[in-house]
Amino acid sequence: MSLVIAAQEVRKKFGEAEALRGVTLSVPKGECVGLLGPNGAGKSTLIGILYGFVQRTSGELQVFGLDPRTQSQAIKRRVGVVPQENALDDALTVGENMMLFARFVGLSKPRSLARVAELLAYMNLDHKKDALIHELSGGMKRRLAFVRALLADPECLILDEPTTGLDPAVRHLLWDKVAELRRAQKTILVSTHYMHEAEALCDRVVVMNHGGIVANDTPRALIRTHAPGFVGIFTATPALRARLEAAGSLAVTARGETLLARAATLDELVRLQNEIGVEAQQLRPANLEDVFLKITGEELGENA
């Protein structure tokens, strides 16, 4: 199986601060990998290192068998990047931004014209071709930054929080496009805070925290290992925790104004609910968010 990304013990220091503390990661061709982690976990640093925007301090790294430290240009010919900031050229129109980038990635002028028209239509931006960037909504800007990365039809896509801060409609649109790219056998590395999308879309999820990888598996396996079963969400009231525990919940966790009680099956959870005589706000299968909060230690008071 050929690897698109092969990282071994990659470290990055900014002065004294260690942003990456030995990241080892393999991404085979055609895989869609989700990169999760709290803000400041090192996701963007890792992403920047992959295409030579950030220089690693130590460790081995190959992208398409090339070293980003010395061969970033060759890597960037095969990788499309959606950076965290849109970084669109405000002085130019939508069409001009795209045409300029088409030339950056080496498309000829006639090819650029065709490709830009095609991609703007693909993102429903063709009617905005002559609009200036500041005339676009946040969602439109993000869509533009997204298709900009597709100009050269790259084999691999690196998406740094492509949907952060967008309304649900744009978010779904963009995730649909990611799904399409995945079906087209592209290798995808996507960092996100949207667990639900990562769970639905990624073959594998890598969780980072404090500059290191703390979990790396398929979403299902992660849930099975770290938070199996079902979760009942209860409005937190005094003594509820003790009652849930007494009734036999596998684990009770505080999250904001709520208490989360875990049980192996849905039936068990319903029984628990009946026994304490309090109706849950919601009963649901455990999901990636539960895993995330548990293994990044954001959730305190775990007693399982």
Place this chain on the structure above:
Amino acid sequence: MREFLYLSWQIVRRNWLVYSKDFWANISPTFTEPGFLLLALGAGLGPFVERVHGHSYLQFLAPGVAVSSAMFTAFFETSYGFYVRLTFEAIFKAMLTTPIGAREVVAGELMWVFLKGAMMTAGVSLVLACFGLFSFVAWLPVVPLIGGLVALPCGAIGLIASGTVRNINQFQAVYAFIISPLYFFSGIFFPVDAAPGWFQVFVNISPLYHGARLAQMAFWNEFHVVPALGHLAVLLGYAVVLIAVANRLVQRKLVL
């Protein structure tokens, strides 16, 4: 190499595209300032000044003013202009995801500054030629080249400043303590050979002095091969050294 030039050239295309959108607004200070300067000093002060090296004061002033426009356009482009592109507009964050790398950015910005300097000098010189300030018009095509060669070291100074300053206000100090003296003490307002020795040494430091001397030769049709080659060598030497430093500093800003 072809690839390097192609990618660097794309930066020029981008900058030109943005510049040409507000062409008249962008180009107006380049023409008004030398125009007002020549009017105030040449026509206003000139009558009180004796002939300088056989030229009227206006004739003496003209070549230096023409190349100084290259110096200013280059410095402002690579200081304020580049810094805004780098920090506030963050356009390189996207550009550097394409095959363009930091060295192409530096090369492209300098190619742009060279052409812009050449364009400004050509424009100003053309206007001056219309007022009969050119002795031998066949030399006119040489002037933009001189402008470009002045723009390179001055553009590199701007890039070095961009790679060094901690915020945009600090360019004021660079302008006040570096660009201003290089301009005022470049021998474009007074003949250097009449100044005291220590002062001449100081003037010789300014890249603008060497550019102004070359421009004077062209404007006055007074070419002397050896001094001309000397000034050319100084300009190129400045360009090589300053560009090397600028390259290092800007790379450090672009690649984390």
